[in-house]
Amino acid sequence: MKIAVAPRIGVGGSLFTAEQWKSIGDVLHADAKIEFTTFKQLYIDIEEDHFDETKEKLVEAGLEVYPTGFFSKNLIACNFCRGAEEAGLSVALKLNEIVAGHAVPSPLKVGYAGCANATSEPLFKDIGIVKMKAGFNIYVGGEGKSIKASLAQILFENVQEIQLIPIVERLISYYQQNGKTKERYSRFVQRMTLERLKEEIIS
Numbered sequence: 324m325k326i327a328v329a330p331r332i333g334v335g336g337s338l339f340t341a342e343q344w345k346s347i348g349d350v351l352h353a354d355a356k357i358e359f360t361t362f363k364q365l366y367i368d369i370e371e372d373h374f375d376e377t378k379e380k381l382v383e384a385g386l387e388v389y390p391t392g393f394f395s396k397n398l399i400a401c402n403f404c405r406g407a408e409e410a411g412l413s414v415a416l417k418l419n420e421i422v423a424g425h426a427v428p429s430p431l432k433v434g435y436a437g438c439a440n441a442t443s444e445p446l447f448k449d450i451g452i453v454k455m456k457a458g459f460n461i462y463v464g465g466e467g468k469s470i471k472a473s474l475a476q477i478l479f480e481n482v483q484e485i486q487l488i489p490i491v492e493r494l495i496s497y498y499q500q501n502g503k504t505k506e507r508y509s510r511f512v513q514r515m516t517l518e519r520l521k522e523e524i525i526s
């Protein structure tokens with residue numbers, strides 16, 4: 324079976340330690356292949372019978388383990404170059420907890436940027452969150468793949484921290500409940516329309 328492995332989000336970005344690389348090496352055969360995805364996860368193949376002990380070893384090493392395939396990915400965050408507080412690291416960690424690992428109609432990516440420079444490219448993600456001076460902007464429907472790539476559109480502006488988590492949770496659960504099988508989030512947003520999505524999310 325294939326599993327996804329990622330380091331914890333932190334100042335400096337998605338950083339692995341040398342010890343963590345060793346832990347990954349320890350759970351794999353010497354000739355095993357490790358895939359580095361475009362969404363900052365490592366895909367590794369392990370024996371299904373050994374899933375629990377493998378996960379335990381990787382988590383002990385400070386790594387995170389997620390399912391692959393039609394699940395929401397862990398948060399794709401920026402490097403927090405402005406520092407943990409100014410770039411909102413604690414919010415990003417809370418977001419990561421609520422966005423990762425949900426079964427969804429098509430793989431879902433949520434991006435986060437700690438300032439308007441948005442160097443983690445949240446506007447190319449299904450859901451993008453950007454920390455602004457007055458609050459958080461939430462964008463939906465970005466599509467980084469294909470020659471029809473398109474930017475996410477703004478859904479809510481200057482959302483306060485207390486509202487951010489429930490809104491993002493609702494954006495995911497609404498997709499789980501109403502998305503068609505294999506329907507990408509960008510298509511789902513187009514079908515629903517921004518206006519309807521806005522109404523449904525805050526109702």
Ligand code: SF4
Pocket residue numbers: 401402403404405406410436437438439440441442443
């Ligand atoms: S989005 Fe802003 S805070 Fe985050 S790494 Fe880029 S420039 Fe730094």
